[in-house]
Amino acid sequence: MKINLSKAKEMQTLRGWGTSACWWAQAVKSRKTQSELAELLYGNSGLKLNIYRYNIGGGFEEGNCRIENPWRRTESFMLYDREKEEESWDFSRDRNAVSVMKKCLAKGNIDTLILFCNSPHWSHTSTGQTSGSLLYHTCNIPKMNYRRFADYVLKVAQHFLDEGLPVKYVSPINEPQWKWGGGFVWQEGCHYELEEVKEIYHIFAEEILKREMPVLLYGPESGEFLGTTVDYFNELYSDELIKKVMPVFAFHSYHADGSPEIRREFRKTLVEPNPEISFDMSEWCELPNKSHTRDFKGALITARIIGQDIIYAGAESWTSWVATNNLHRDVDGRDFSDAMLSGSLDFSEWTVNERFYAMAHFSKYIPVGSKALDIGLRPTADKNDFNLFAFRTPKGETALVAVNEGRKREITLDGDFKAKRIILSTQSEKLKEIKEDRIISPSKSILTVILK
Secondary structure, three states, X not given: OEEOOOOOEEEEEOOEEEEEOOOHHHHOOOHHHHHHHHHHXXXXXXXXXXXXXXXXXXXXXXXXXXXXXXXXOOOOOEEEEOOOOEEEEOOOOOHHHHHHHHHHHOOOOOOEEXXXXXXXXXXXXXXXXXXXXXXXXXXXOXXXXXXXXXXXXXXXXXXXXXXXXXXXXEEXXXXXXXXXXXXXXXXXXXXXXXXXXXXXXXXXXXXXXXXXXXXXXXXXXXXXXXXXXXXXXXXXXXXXXXXXXXXXXXXXXXXOOOOHHHHHHHHHHHHOOOOOOEEEEEEOOOOOOOOOOOOOHXXXXXXXXXXXXXXXXXXXXXXOOOOEEEOOEOOOOOEOOOOOEEEOOOOOOEEEOOHHHHHXXXXXXXXXXXXXXXXXXXXXXXXXXXXXXXXEOXXXXXXXXXXXXXXXXXXXXXXXXXXXXXXXXXXXXXOXXXXXXXXXXXXOEXXXXXXX
16 A cells, blocks of 8 residues: 655644543552552553543432442532531542542643533432433433532632642533433433533533633533534534633544544534634543453554544544443453453452553654644545554654554555654554564554654
8 A cells, every 4th residue: 555645734733642530540549559550541651641531520428329330430529418408528538539640640741631520419410319310311400500510510620720730621511412310320421401501511611710710611522423413512612601711622432433434524514614623532432342351353443443533533632431441251251341451340450451552552652742644545434444544743753553454464655754663563462663664564453653
């Protein structure tokens, strides 16, 4: 395959790579393990991620919580006395998650700290629980509590700011279009109709400006590429107050793993007509997950999605759903966790998974400030087994990431480009430096090439 790099078109500037600390960080009690994970994810010897999503949990009352898995509910800094109808604050709570966050920040690579919510605080909700309304597709917070919700989130943000933490964004809503709640619940979540999304964001904008806080709005973390996502964008940015404090529109790239076309449509529909707005892909994991953690297929899919979300959808940053998910073993002992790492419920056991190396091929070699390049490739759903993504780094180097899910290929380049470094990962080898003049992409491999 010959690539015409000399005519590559520069596109958006990348603002980085990240992951979410939801909900694993609260389970890591060992300070030694916290330090190891911080280096692995945010240290210079690890992924060097620069975006951190911290979950402001909605809290729960003992005996009044339907979420059984302790990883999928979160302790709150705010306590509420039902009888007195009074709130109090205890910032020593959620101590493990806060400790993990601070250790990751201490690595010096994080420039974007996002505080996000899956649900309002339980005391703000209609059900008194954070798992959603008792009816599907019904909002779980009454209008009279919208401003209380904003006050809750911004008090947490102000606390972290006062501690010197570089909070950049608050993201109050997560995947508003999904049904959340009903008879079966599994995590914190809250459904919002379009007008409810807009009204809540307007109140947050009012409060941020009134308090003169150095934070911005982020979101609405829409759970799909098109559909209601377009409606959220149009409604939110029709409000001048929201627009004033919300420079980034964040979306999730779920339910479209096999479709490069929908990503190009997303770019054409929303990204290109709105150059004044940044677009972040703030959450993805393989759904449904058919790749166990020792199968390199999971890494190949992850790398393909990262590249296509950046190059075709126009995302300026890419953040995985969670760094670590529960160990999820089937009858054959294979772990089907969908994250970069897996951990037991008490984190006494944890492993690095194949997907970790997919992120590494981007985050370790393509720094913040790099430009995405259009090299003219247009894969389709039925011809999607070889993807090549190109970037120009702040140093003026060109970086290629080849994701080969098919047969072996040789990549040739026009002009005077030559390989300076070649980094290869396969089922048997991880981030191996290759000394070779030719650029060979083996079958079922990820290749990062730094050109000079």
